[in-house]
Amino acid sequence: MTPDGEAQLRAASLRVTRPRLAVLTALRGHPHVDTDTVISLVRADHPTVSHQAVYDVLRALTNAGLVRRIEPAGATARYETRTSDNHHHVVCRSCGAIADVDCAVGHAPCLTASHGHGFVIDEAEVVYWGTCPDCSEGS
Amino acid sequence: MTPDGEAQLRAASLRVTRPRLAVLTALRGHPHVDTDTVISLVRADHPTVSHQAVYDVLRALTNAGLVRRIEPAGATARYETRTSDNHHHVVCRSCGAIADVDCAVGHAPCLTASHGHGFVIDEAEVVYWGTCPDCSEGS
DNA sequence: CCCTAAACTTGATTCATTCCAGAATAGTGG
């Protein structure tokens, strides 16, 4: 099993608070959800947590590397706990569903495009666009 | 030279209007600008064009494929006229500058990751994150 | 058990984008 939230927070020298644990738990069970959904999930157990707290927590966890923020074009920010393995995402054009995709071309393939106008490139982000099973079925 | 705006619009069966020509011209001269900048550029020549018109035009041109919309995480939508050659972009983390990057791994490399949870993938979008020459110089 | 910085609550604010109702206009058919 993944280390429990408390251990993760301490390892990142972040204070262990109820809202933070709740957000981590919510994201564990529901990958790729937006902020609003996180708020709902958190409030299921802790009704008094403010939306601002969730925004703060998500930012803190993202900065600490415990959570990864993804932001597909035309959608609001989503979050997931699967970090540090440079995987990518498929996004459904019609319903917005997101699924994980392991890096196709081995590891960090695209960083080879380094001769980009003098830019120092440190990350290559890939987003696949398409149609999810549910949506392509209907048509 | 690129075909003039009027020809492009007619080829796409779009009406030829002053705002549309102005937007096309603005984007030709200034790639990767956001909507607000487009509005300013357009108004330099045609002060009466409404912001709504620019939004409408950008959407119409994008749907017609005359313009491509890019939307890096954490930034507002940008537009460019270079289409139909599947190139990618480098984005500067500190100043937000964007530059074009030709597809590194040949053509449409990444579509090979097709076995993604039953998704039918039709496009692979790549965004390189890094630091532009100007910004890395200062540090 | 105190104390202080960090975190949280509440509520207002920003800003890109969209929605709406009415006026203008491109371009087809007469």
Added chain:
DNA sequence: CCACTATTCTGGAATGAATCAAGTTTAGGG
């Protein structure tokens, strides 16, 4: 060349994700 209609444009209000601000609570070191 003119009239007609759908499309487009104008001006202004509304939406919604996200941020800011002031004051209260709390984690956790001393």
